[in-house]
Every structure is written in structure tokens, then in C-alpha cells.
Amino acid sequence: MAISKMLLVTAGLVMAGGLAQAESKLADTSDKRIALSNNYAGNSWRQAMLQTWEDVAGQAVADGVVAAADAYTTSENQATEQAAQIQNMILQGYDAIVLNAASPTALNGAVKEACDAGLTVVSFDGIVTEPCAWRIAVDFAAMGKEEVDYLASRLPEGGNLLEIRGLAGVFVDDEISKGIHAGVDEHDQFTIVGSVHGDWAQDVAQKAVAGILPSLPEIVGVVTQGGDGYGAAQAFKAAGRDTPLIVLGNRQDELQWWAEQRDANGYETLSLSIAPGVASLAFWVAQQVLAGAQVPKDLTVPFLKITQDTLDEALASTPEGSVANVTYALEDAQQVIADAK
Amino acid sequence: MSLLTRHRIILPVVSLALLLAATFYMQPRAMSYFGLNLLFNLAVPIALATIAQMMIIMVNDIDLSLGAFVSLSACVTATFLNDTPGIGLLILLALILSYALMGAVIHALDLPAIVVTLGMSFVWGGLALFILPSPGGASPGWLRTLMTVKPPFAPMAVVAAIVIAAVTHLLIMRSGIGTVLRGVGGNARSVARAGWSVLKLKALAYGLAGLFGVLAGMALVGLATSADANIALRYTLLSIAGVILGGGEFTGGKVSPTGAVIGALTLTLAASFLSFLRLSPDWQIGAQGAILILVLTARLVFRQKGAEA
Numbered sequence: 125m126a127i128s129k130m131l132l133v134t135a136g137l138v139m140a141g142g143l144a145q146a147e148s149k150l151a152d153t154s155d156k157r158i159a160l161s162n163n164y165a166g167n168s169w170r171q172a173m174l175q176t177w178e179d180v181a182g183q184a185v186a187d188g189v190v191a192a193a194d195a196y197t198t199s200e201n202q203a204t205e206q207a208a209q210i211q212n213m214i215l216q217g218y219d220a221i222v223l224n225a226a227s228p229t230a231l232n233g234a235v236k237e238a239c240d241a242g243l244t245v246v247s248f249d250g251i252v253t254e255p256c257a258w259r260i261a262v263d264f265a266a267m268g269k270e271e272v273d274y275l276a277s278r279l280p281e282g283g284n285l286l287e288i289r290g291l292a293g294v295f296v297d298d299e300i301s302k303g304i305h306a307g308v309d310e311h312d313q314f315t316i317v318g319s320v321h322g323d324w325a326q327d328v329a330q331k332a333v334a335g336i337l338p339s340l341p342e343i344v345g346v347v348t349q350g351g352d353g354y355g356a357a358q359a360f361k362a363a364g365r366d367t368p369l370i371v372l373g374n375r376q377d378e379l380q381w382w383a384e385q386r387d388a389n390g391y392e393t394l395s396l397s398i399a400p401g402v403a404s405l406a407f408w409v410a411q412q413v414l415a416g417a418q419v420p421k422d423l424t425v426p427f428l429k430i431t432q433d434t435l436d437e438a439l440a441s442t443p444e445g446s447v448a449n450v451t452y453a454l455e456d457a458q459q460v461i462a463d464a465k
Numbered sequence: 466m467s468l469l470t471r472h473r474i475i476l477p478v479v480s481l482a483l484l485l486a487a488t489f490y491m492q493p494r495a496m497s498y499f500g501l502n503l504l505f506n507l508a509v510p511i512a513l514a515t516i517a518q519m520m521i522i523m524v525n526d527i528d529l530s531l532g533a534f535v536s537l538s539a540c541v542t543a544t545f546l547n548d549t550p551g552i553g554l555l556i557l558l559a560l561i562l563s564y565a566l567m568g569a570v571i572h573a574l575d576l577p578a579i580v581v582t583l584g585m586s587f588v589w590g591g592l593a594l595f596i597l598p599s600p601g602g603a604s605p606g607w608l609r610t611l612m613t614v615k616p617p618f619a620p621m622a623v624v625a626a627i628v629i630a631a632v633t634h635l636l637i638m639r640s641g642i643g644t645v646l647r648g649v650g651g652n653a654r655s656v657a658r659a660g661w662s663v664l665k666l667k668a669l670a671y672g673l674a675g676l677f678g679v680l681a682g683m684a685l686v687g688l689a690t691s692a693d694a695n696i697a698l699r700y701t702l703l704s705i706a707g708v709i710l711g712g713g714e715f716t717g718g719k720v721s722p723t724g725a726v727i728g729a730l731t732l733t734l735a736a737s738f739l740s741f742l743r744l745s746p747d748w749q750i751g752a753q754g755a756i757l758i759l760v761l762t763a764r765l766v767f768r769q770k771g772a773e774a
Contacts, residue, residue: 215494
């Protein structure tokens with residue numbers, strides 16, 4: 125994941141360089157129109173996603189890369205409603221649809237209609253299984269494993285780990301946990317001695333960790349799923365125990381806490397999660413497909429990793445209560461495409 | 466009596482025509498075989514669900530479980546009906562029978578339908594999650610073929626709407642049993658005095674609703690190619706709005722199957738029209754409500770004029 129460091133750029137200074145490159149061998153897309161079909165806008169991650177789309181796609185329209193890049197959000201987060209929205213986009217004459225889907229399967233009929241009508245469909249985050257669409261998926265299991273790999277590099281002697289899981293029964297929770305356990309199998313100096321559900325929320329995580337802590341031996345590391353690291357740290361502090369190595373998940377409060385600890389006692393850790401800016405990656409992938417580039421149907425989103433070196437930069441660019449974000453440029457999309465080949 | 470009060474179907478037809486004209490003006494591409502199908506194919510399951518709701522409203526009840534029930538039918542269709550058609554068919558039949566039973570229980574124990582159906586919506590939802598815990602399944606091949614068929618002259622969505630309207634019109638407005646069923650909504654006591662069993666009639670009305678609910682679920686799977694447990698939750702409110710928009714009333718067995726189908730088409734079209742207008746999603750639900758209120762107001766105004774005349 126060498127590129128993820130490179131990806132840590134703030135919004136705005138992205139497009140210009142990529143343009144010349146795109147024009148050199150690929151078809152012109154300046155008359156093409158791209159639409160974003162989004163199923164939900166009710167949390168900070170989605171708001172950041174829509175903002176990124178507006179910034180990146182809006183700039184691309186201003187630069188004449190594409191003719192239009194309009195964002196549509198369904199009002200009720202329902203698959204049938206989004207299917208109708210997609211069919212409307214076909215009628216509106218869009219050339220490509222970038223899709224964050226309400227259901228991985230229930231939109232397949234509408235997506236097929238779009239493909240049959242000659243549209244390019246690129247799904248991301250909430251992907252669809254219809255084979256004619258492109259998928260920009262998140263490898264959550266790899267994210268879980270990466271956490272344990274990092275702990276192994278920092279704590280070669282190993283020790284006891286506490287696992288904080290997400291919302292029970294959700295696919296993402298299963299995947300990340302699977303990755304974490306695969307990592308522990310590989311680095312057998314670690315043992316997971318406790319596991320609680322933090323529901324990706326700081327307050328829930330804090331309560332859950334506080335509840336299990338008295339029954340646990342010494343903990344050297346905490347593996348998390350994002351949105352729960354700060355709560356875990358508070359629980360350790362309240363119990364009067366040493367703060368272990370907690371892997372964080374890019375939330376602003378987590379980064380803030382990390383920076384404070386670093387300044388106070390040189391605390392070192394790693395933070396990783398998926399950036400809402402993945403919408404801009406999907407936009408450029410759609411643009412590349414329209415331009416005639418050979419793009420594999422299944423692509424993987426790089427995680428956004430924040431390290432000790434990039435902490436200050438990330439913290440400065442993340443609004444309070446939000447999530448660290450990156451904006452992907454055309455070259456990033458081309459890199460992701462090349463990696464998948 | 467004025468023309469409009471005598472023929473309550475005129476207002477829904479005019480609403481649909483006006484909206485269709487406005488949509489064609491905004492989006493000329495829609496004015497084609499292909500375009501009409503894209504505009505209306507997702508209205509077919511909604512029209513079937515609206516007919517199902519109409520059966521319940523016809524006997525003065527209301528069904529808040531319809532969306533969950535259609536979702537459940539869709540889940541059964543995408544799993545059992547696809548893998549083991551025999552068992553799938555049996556389950557769907559059992560679902561229809563359980564709807565009839567629900568109607569009988571509501572009448573026999575004199576329970577409020579709104580409470581019973583609200584409760585049942587959780588049962589249907591739970592069963593759907595049990596069958597399909599994560600989105601998936603596949604549409605049976607023949608169903609997919611049926612829902613994507615390209616008939617000559619008019620697209621599938623239009624043909625299907627006409628067939629649904631014609632069949633239900635014959636059943637409810639023209640047949641003897643249909644007249645008695647409407648009579649249950651109009652004056653249950655006199656129907657009972659005439660020697661009919663209201664219990665059986667209510668069970669029949671609910672059974673018919675179950676049948677059309679199942680058909681809605683099947684049509685939806687044929688279009689979507691797969692199902693999930695929440696796929697049709699918004700059909701509950703859409704179907705009620707569709708019945709009312711199509712000239713139906715909450716009391717007195719005053720319903721119109723043709724109107725209900727037109728109401729479903731109008732609601733679907735209204736959503737597309739608002740999206741073509743590029744209205745922000747925050748406003749879209751409100752605007753859909755405004756269209757509904759507009760049509761109802763028009764109906765009220767015409768009826769009062771009719772009464773004066």
C-alpha cells in the first residue's frame with residue numbers, strides 16, 4: 125500500500141496534472157455526462173462523500189473533462205426507489221452512472237437496463253453484483269489483518285489483545301473481524317483475550333470496554349473497527365490501567381486524542397479506515413471507462429492510513445466531528461486500475 | 466349530477482395525462498416505446514400492491530403490513546420458487562391463505578385492522594429476514610422473461626397495467642361477487658341480512674389482497690432479478706396513496722380498480738417528474754405529498770360543485 129501515503133492529499137490540488145495524460149492516448153470525454161446515484165445522505169461519512177463529489181466532479185466539469193456530473197440522492201433509502209432513479213437517469217441520457225447502492229442485488233434489474241442501453245455503471249462502497257457493472261470494493265478483511273501486522277511490527281514479543289467489534293450481524297463487522305483473526309493466526313505471539321461490540325460508536329465502545337476490563341489480564345494492544353478507539357482509551361484511563369497500543373479509525377476525536385498523547389508522552393500508533401472520498405475515485409474510474417480505457421470489473425479501494433508522520437496534516441484537514449478524507453485524482457484512479465490488472 | 470361526480474375515473478385520468486404531458490415536455494426521450502417502459506415498469510408491482518390495498522380498503526379496513534408482505538413474497542419468489550418451484554408455490558399459497566385467515570380473525574373478533582396488520586407487518590418482516598438474511602436469491606427464468614417481454618405496439622409496462630385494470634374491473638365492478646364485496650364496505654349489515662356470511666366475504670377480500678400482494682412480490686423480483694427483506698417496505702404507503710389518488714375512499718366500499726392502477730402509475734410518474742426537475746431529495750417527499758393533496762383538493766371541489774348543481 126505504498127500509494128496510500130501518496131493519496132493523503134488535501135482537496136483541490138488534484139486534477140490539472142492528470143488531464144494531459146488522459147488526453148494523450150484516450151478518447152475525449154468532454155461531451156460525456158456522468159450521474160451519481162446515492163441512496164442515503166444521513167450521516168457525516170455520506171455528507172463528506174457528497175461534498176467530495178461536488179468538489180472533484182464539479183471541478184472536472186469546469187475543466188471540460190466531462191460535460192456534466194450531477195448528484196442524485198434518493199429520499200427514502202429504498203432499493204425500489206433507487207431502481208426508478210437509475211431508470212430515470214437512462215432516460216435523461218447520461219453516459220455513465222456512479223452508484224452507491226441501497227442493496228447489492230435488488231438493483232441488478234435496473235443496472236442491467238442501464239448496461240443494455242449502453243451506459244457505464246460503476247458501483248462503489250455499496251456495490252452491486254450485476255456482472256455488467258464495475259465494482260470498487262473495500263477489502264475489509266485486509267484492513268483487519270493490517271492492524272495485526274502493524275501490532276506485530278511494533279510488539280514483536282506479542283501479548284494479549286482486546287478486540288472491539290462493530291454492529292453485530294453486519295457484513296462489514298464480520299469481514300474486519302475475520303481479517304483480525306487471520307492476522308492473529310499468522311502472528312501467533314498474540315492472543316485475543318476479550319471481544320466486545322462497540323457498534324462503531326465511542327460511547328458504546330467505552331461502556332463495553334469498561335465492562336470487560338476488570339476481568340482481563342494485561343492488555344498490550346486493542347484492535348478496532350473505527351469510531352471506537354477513543355472510547356476504548358477513555359475506558360482504560362478510567363480503570364487506571366496503562367494505555368495499550370490502540371489502533372484507531374480516522375475519526376476526528378481519535379486523531380485529536382492521538383495528537384494529545386503524542387505531545388504528552390510520545391504515544392505512537394496507526395489509524396486506518398475507508399475515506400468517503402472514494403466517490404471521487406469512482407468518478408475517475410467512470411471517466412476512464414468512458415474514455416475507452418481497459419478497466420477490470422473488480423477494483424479495490426486503498427485504505428486511508430494515517431501514521432505518526434502524517435497525523436498533524438490529517439488532523440488539520442479533518443473538520444470536528446467528521447472523518448479524515450482524501451480526494452482521489454485521475455492518476456490515483458489509473459494507479460488503482462493498473463494494480464488490478 | 467355533474468359529469469365528474471358520476472364518472473369519478475375522469476379526475477385520475479386527467480391527472481395522469483397532465484403529468485405525462487409535462488414529463489414528455491421535460492424529457493422528450495421518454496416519449497418512446499423504450500422510454501415508456503423505463504418510466505413505468507417499476508409501477509407494475511406498485512399497481513398490483515395498490516390493487517391489494519384496494520381490496521382491504523373496499524371492506525372499510527386498511528392494511529399497514531402490505532409492504533412487508535410484498536417483501537416476504539419477493540423473498541420466497543427469489544429463493545424457494547426459483548430453487549424448488551413446487552415448495553415455493555405451496556408457500557405462496559399458504560401466504561395467501563394466511564391473509565384470508567387474518568381477514569376472518571379481524572372480523573370474527575371485531576379487531577381493528579390497523580392494529581392487526583401493523584402487528585403482522587413485523588411477522589412478515591421477520592419471516593422475510595429468516596428466509597433471506599442478506600440480500601440475494603435469483604428470479605426464476607420464466608418470471609424474468611415475462612417481466613422483460615417486448616410485446617408489439619405497446620411496452621410491457623403499459624400492457625400489464627391495462628391487463629391488471631381490466632381483470633380487476635371485471636372482478637370487482639362487473640361480477641356478482643364483486644358487487645357483494647363492495648357491499649360489505651357500503652353496508653355490512655344489509656349484506657348480512659341478505660343472507661351472506663360477512664366473515665367469508667371479508668376472508669375473501671383479504672385473500673384477494675394476499676393474492677395480489679404475492680403477484681406484486683413476484684413482479685418485483687422479475688424486474689429486480691433478486692430480493693432483499695426490505696425491498697418493498699415503501700409499498701405500504703404508496704399503495705394507500707394510489708388507491709386514494711385513483712378515486713377510492715376510506716369508507717363505503719367506494720373503490721375503482723382502474724383508478725387504483727392509474728393512481729399507482731401517477732405516483733410513479735410523479736417521482737420521476739420531480740427527479741427530472743432536479744428537485745433536491747429533501748423536497749421530493751414533500752412535493753409528492755403536495756401532488757396528492759392537489760388531486761384530493763380538486764376532487765373535493767368538483768364533488769361540492771356536483772352537490773350544488
